Amino acid sequence: MPQGSNASRRSESSRRAILAATEELCRESGYRRLTIEAIAARAGVGKTTIYRWWPSKGAxxxxxLDEAAVVGTAPPDTGDLAADLRSLLTEVIELSTPQDSAPGVGLVAEALQDPELGRELRERLIEPRIATFKQRLRRAQDTGELSPDADLDVALDLLYGPLYHRLALHLGMPDRAHLDALITHVLRALTPPPEHPPTP
Known part of the structure; x- marks a missing residue:
């Protein structure tokens, strides 16, 4: 058996092959048809190798997805809050398209029926990205891009809620113009215009 760095390289190579096979199979046939057996065959590994690292296809x-959603883990801070929010929301849209074969869509659907998978999804993928989203908005508050009393939980719901609403009801993900309009309206709602002194 390979030892030391050779073993690590072999393990990492197998892990990458498994993740690549998983994405390919999801894109080809959808999450519902995905099986551990199919992943193993496509990746060129045994099922026991997969089960040694993950308890299920959902895992x-x-x-x-945790590795693919890189924007959400380190949101851009260009000084243009609208542009940075567009980058964050665009990543969600890309990971959810096309709806019938995107890995993330199938995972969310299964997590609704599997409390343990739902917990893992929330703790590993969702909550860390909510935290970084709020950090970006706090920086926007510090620099005056966003009202200091803006409710960041409401901001989260207003920005991300429409995406999942459209996803759940098969309305299609917003295009660039629709997304820009959403961001514009949300930021307008969260940052009231400055009060003007009364006219003498």
């Missing part, structure tokens, strides 16, 4: 897809 494999969760790791795949």
């Amino acid at each position: 494999v897809v969760l790791e795949l």
Whole structure:
């Protein structure tokens, strides 16, 4: 058996192959048809290798998404809050498209029926990204881009809620113009215009 760095390289190579196979199979046939057997065959590994690292196909897809959603873990801070929010929301849209074969869509659907998977999804993927989203908005408050009394929980719901609403009801993800309009309206609602002194 390989030892030391050779073993680590082999393990990492197998892990990457498994994640790549998982994404390919989801894109080809959808999450519902995904099986551990199919992943193993596509990746060229045994099922025992997969089960040694993940308890289920949902756990494999969760790791795949955790690595793919890189914008959400380190939101841009360009000084243009609207542009930075567009980058964050665009990543969600891309990970949810096309709806019938995107790995994230199938995972969220299964998590609604599997409390343990739902907990893992929330703790590993969702909550850390909510935290970084709020950090970006706090910086916007510090620099005056956003009202200091803006409710960041409400901001989260107003920005992300429409995406999942459209996803759940099969309305299609917003295009660039629709997304820009959403961001504009939300920021307008969260940052009231300055009060003007009464006209003498």
